[in-house]
Amino acid sequence: MPTKGRVTMPKTAPLSPRPAPAADLMASLGDLLRQWLPRQRWFAGKDRPVSELGLLSMTELFPGCLHLLVHTGHGGVPAPGGGAPAGDCYQLLLVVRKHLLPRLGRALIGRAEQGPLAGLTVYDALHDPRSAQLLLERLRHPGTAGPLRFERAPSVPVPSGLPPRLLEAEQSNTSLVYGDEFILKLFRRIQPGVNPDLEVPVALAAQGCRRVPAPVAWFRTTHPQEATLGVLQPYLRDASDGWALALQALASGDDFTVQAHELGRAMAEVHLALAAAFPGTGHEDNGSTAAAMTERLDSAAHSVPALRPFVPGLRSAFGALATCDSGPPAQRVHGDLHLGQVLRAGREWFVIDFEGEPTRPLADRCTAQSPVRDIAGMLRSFDYAARQRRPWRPEWARRCREAFCGGYAALAGWDPRKKHGLLRAYETDRAVYEVLYEARHRPDWLPVPMAAIERLAVRGD
């Protein structure tokens, strides 16, 4: 595998002279994917059997590498928490080879037994350095491949031959780092429309906001519907994420309030830039927000029985929101802010991953919302961090909350600490989301948000 110099697109013959018809291809891949998908961190339907699997689009990206969009269904069983459809679309990149490659052991999906790929071995292409390099080549050269469109910001040069490595982070998507210079995030669960993780950073870059790495290339599909598939952006090579830094500080007994204060300030800066980039929104109606939060709580309690005893107490937080003053104006927000979404490089904080909460419909995530949603997300994250160690360190979380809100207030012109009712409702809504998220993805972590649920329902603080 070349690690420097030019990488050229291979000119060998395509995998098959004519692309296999969809039904045939699924005869080869169906059983393999049905077993492999639920084992992937990014697969959202782990809690229900994959009863339907269909091919939405197939493009031979380069010889031996297939780009697929597949639909997975669960026999009409809705996702926990409702709202989300009973089925999802996922993006897969597969390498199909004759021989088993020991160095790609972890990427193995299986050996096809029937259909057009019978006897061939199928891998996740993102673990394959050769395929990862060819993908970067595609992104360097704008153009099309079937329904796929590769586009880029012309002003930023992307050198060829940067060695790829797959990021080993706990992720909702899959990311590849190229030569410690760029990071490519491939969205796994695909929803129609422009992904806010492309739309927002592009808009913020146009505002001159330097707290968010600006996209340099991206790709999308036009079939079966328009959707963003991946975004390449500069890699902050010496950065540590806020979660790792917070855990380090907790382990060594170090103060984290200076960092939390600066983080609050940085977040206020991002909110101001977001308001400028997406102008023209009014105030949210607290009554309808409270109704939506109550609905989410009810459907979450339907899926996660442990929530049920706390529903009356949690509902009171949403009831109180309906009578709160209107708070800061609604605007575009981050939507899933937590310590893992902020990176500290040098002495500066950067904010990443503007996708919003992955279980919400894309249209919802792009609407104007109260900035209190983001603040509540970060405050919940201090609590998550403080609960990673025994004995639990509530004082540590409380000091970080104070410092973060203080830093935010210094720049934003309003103080989250003076919006107790709003904050309580948004923290409750966030904790309910976290209960659902953990129940679906990391059941061992469920006690963390459940502890907050108990506190918010019983004591209300």
Ligand SMILES: Nc1ncnc2c1ncn2[C@@H]1O[C@H](COP(=O)(O)OP(=O)(O)O)[C@@H](O)[C@H]1O
């Ligand atoms: N521009 C960047 N520079 C350095 N690391 C990054 C950058 N963007 C993302 N990362 C790393 O990749 C991880 C996953 O990125 P993220 O956008 O949060 O993906 P996901 O939505 O799949 O969780 C982050 O936690 C961070 O460690």
Ligand SMILES: O=P(O)(O)O[C@H]1O[C@H](CO)[C@@H](O[C@H]2O[C@H](CO)[C@@H](O)[C@H](O)[C@H]2O)[C@H](O)[C@H]1O
């Ligand atoms: O993958 P994303 O970063 O988009 O976010 C999802 O996964 C997060 C966990 O990786 C989850 O965050 C929760 O756990 C964090 C610790 O791992 C904690 O800092 C957050 O406060 C807590 O919400 C996030 O909710 C989910 O959307």
